[in-house]
Amino acid sequence: xxxxxxxxxxxxxxxxxxxxxxxxxxxxxxxxxxxxxxxxxxxxxxxxxxxxxxxxxxxxxxxxxxxxxxxxxxxxxxxxxxxxxxxxxxxxxxxxxxxxxxxxxxxxxxxxxxxxxxxxxxxxxxxxxxxxxxxxxxxxxxxxxxxxxxxxxxxxxxxxxxxxxxxxxxxxxxxxxxxxxxxxxxxxxxxxxxxxxxxxxxxxxxxxxxxxxxxxxxxxxxxxxxxxxxxxxxxxxxxxxxxxxxxxxxxxxxxxxxxxxxxxxxxxxxxxxxxxxxxxxxxxxxxxxxxxxxxxxxxxxxxxxxxxxxxxxxxxxxxxxxxxxxxxxxxxxxxxxxxxxxxxxxxxxxxxxxxxxxxxxxxxxxxxxxxxxxxxxxxxxxxx
Ligand SMILES: [Fe+2]
Numbered sequence: 001x002x003x004x005x006x007x008x009x010x011x012x013x014x015x016x017x018x019x020x021x022x023x024x025x026x027x028x029x030x031x032x033x034x035x036x037x038x039x040x041x042x043x044x045x046x047x048x049x050x051x052x053x054x055x056x057x058x059x060x061x062x063x064x065x066x067x068x069x070x071x072x073x074x075x076x077x078x079x080x081x082x083x084x085x086x087x088x089x090x091x092x093x094x095x096x097x098x099x100x101x102x103x104x105x106x107x108x109x110x111x112x113x114x115x116x117x118x119x120x121x122x123x124x125x126x127x128x129x130x131x132x133x134x135x136x137x138x139x140x141x142x143x144x145x146x147x148x149x150x151x152x153x154x155x156x157x158x159x160x161x162x163x164x165x166x167x168x169x170x171x172x173x174x175x176x177x178x179x180x181x182x183x184x185x186x187x188x189x190x191x192x193x194x195x196x197x198x199x200x201x202x203x204x205x206x207x208x209x210x211x212x213x214x215x216x217x218x219x220x221x222x223x224x225x226x227x228x229x230x231x232x233x234x235x236x237x238x239x240x241x242x243x244x245x246x247x248x249x250x251x252x253x254x255x256x257x258x259x260x261x262x263x264x265x266x267x268x269x270x271x272x273x274x275x276x277x278x279x280x281x282x283x284x285x286x287x288x289x290x291x292x293x294x295x296x297x298x299x300x301x302x303x304x305x306x307x308x309x310x311x312x313x314x315x316x317x318x319x320x321x322x323x324x325x326x327x328x329x330x331x332x333x334x335x336x337x338x339x340x341x342x343x344x345x346x347x348x349x350x351x352x353x354x355x356x357x358x359x360x361x362x363x364x365x366x367x368x369x370x371x372x373x374x375x376x377x378x379x380x381x382x383x384x
Contacts, residue, residue: 006212006259011138011149011173016251018244020179021046024092024139025053027175031135032089033059038079038103040066040095043141046182047094050139062086066095070163070280071102072156076116079106083134090174092137096194097145097280100138104173105153105166107136117157120164128168135174141182143233143246144194144281146201146254148176163270180240180247188234192336193281195230195246200284201253202226204263204291206306207299208366215256216302222252224310227332234336261366264376265291271358276346285338286345290383291367292326294376298369343384352377352384 015023028035035054039047047063054061064082067075083091083106091110093103109116111131118127138148147153152167186194205211206219229245236242257266265287272283296303296319304318307325316324333340347355356377364371371379 004210004212006214008214008259009151009169009172010255011176013175014149014178014251015175016178016248018179018181018240020177021050021139021182024050024137024177025057025059027177028054028090028092028137029057029059031137031174034087034089035059035061035092036079036083036086036088036090036106037061037063037092037094038066038099038106039063040099040141041068043095043182046141050092050094062088066099067102070098070154070156071105072158073116075102076105076109076155079103080109080116083107083110088134090135090137092139094139094141096140096142097147100140100145100147101153101155104136104138104147104171105155108133108153108166108168108171110134116155116166119166120155120157120162121167122164123160123162129170132170133168136171138173138176139182140176140178140247140250142186142190142194143180143183143243143250144197146198146250146252146257148173148178149251149254150258161274163274176251178247178251180243183243183247184237186237188237191234191237191246192230192338193279193285194250195226195233195281196285196288196333196336196338197281198246198250198253199223199226199230200265200288200291201257201262202249203288204266204363205253205256205260207295207302207368208261208263209368210260210366212259215260218252218256220306220309222249223306225249227310227328231332231335262363263291263367264294264364267359267361267363267367268355268380270360271355272345272347274358275351275355278345282338285333286340286342289326289330289333289340290342290380292322292329293383294379295368296322296326341384342380347384349381349384352381356380
């Protein structure tokens with residue numbers, strides 16, 4: 001397949017490696033000395049280390065606790081107000097995807113007037129950011145969303161029961177500091193859910209319509225590693241090589257999805273969250289085998305090549321290779337104790353139309369194949 005043309009856009013700097021947190025103060029102070037640090041409560045030790053190191057360098061640090069759930073408009077508004085009041089020069093998000101998105105959105109909102117709700121995509125009040133965001137530094141402590149590498153922040157607007165992005169080319173992190181050692185204390189369930197999110201993002205961006213030679217190369221380097229590393233990190237949180245491979249998978253998944261787009265699993269996953277309260281990673285895991293099944297013809301050659309890269313048998317035709325790959329994904333989910341039967345998550349045939357009405361058009365548009373009207377509902381009902 002001829003490679004699509006592409007435009008590349010990344011965080012300005014990416015610092016990756018075990019104990020990379022040590023380099024975070026230098027990256028942050030490059031952006032400013034008045035620092036607003038938003039950190040997940042469960043990452044207290046890392047946040048304290050970072051805060052102490054910044055203070056030793058003479059920084060003025062205001063620390064705030066992350067919302068402890070997916071960020072909402074009110075959380076972003078509150079944090080942006082703090083940044084304005086303290087005349088913060090740089091916003092740091094240390095935590096999982098939710099904290100990173102909340103900090104990224106607050107950095108974007110702070111120099112602008114209004115509420116985060118004014119900047120969410122696709123509403124009647126959507127505005128563009130008039131002023132450039134404050135510099136933002138991402139320090140992920142889970143290996144999943146890849147939000148450290150993207151230019152959008154997903155924010156829930158509770159009053160409207162909406163989950164949308166604030167997105168702007170200027171919202172890329174000034175620096176993404178990716179330290180896999182910060183993930184060693186994650187419990188197995190979080191390792192599984194966040195890891196399956198990264199894996200799903202890699203799979204979907206690999207076969208997405210916007211895939212290009214560069215995203216292909218990244219997916220091909222990350223997916224085989226992630227396949228092996230996820231069960232190893234799940235079984236032994238202290239496995240340094242596995243944690244490093246998963247942090248790499250998450251980072252590359254963010255880069256790839258930002259360039260190539262996603263597909264049907266990410267299209268439907270938010271609806272599983274809204275209707276059944278299923279977390280994003282668990283929803284992605286449940287939908288990944290389905291997404292591969294419905295795209296197996298459209299993406300056959302790439303999926304078969306990927307299976308061979310993952311150590312799958314060389315013999316057999318492409319159909320056999322894709323079938324083996326999908327079986328391996330199902331095995332992995334089973335091993336991690338992740339539910340892949342949508343019916344077990346509460347989805348009924350009668351609920352399928354409502355579920356699809358809430359699906360994200362963006363992700364469905366980049367799926368490798370289109371669906372005729374009613375086709376996706378039929379396929380999903382069959383897969384329950
Ligand atoms: Fe995701």
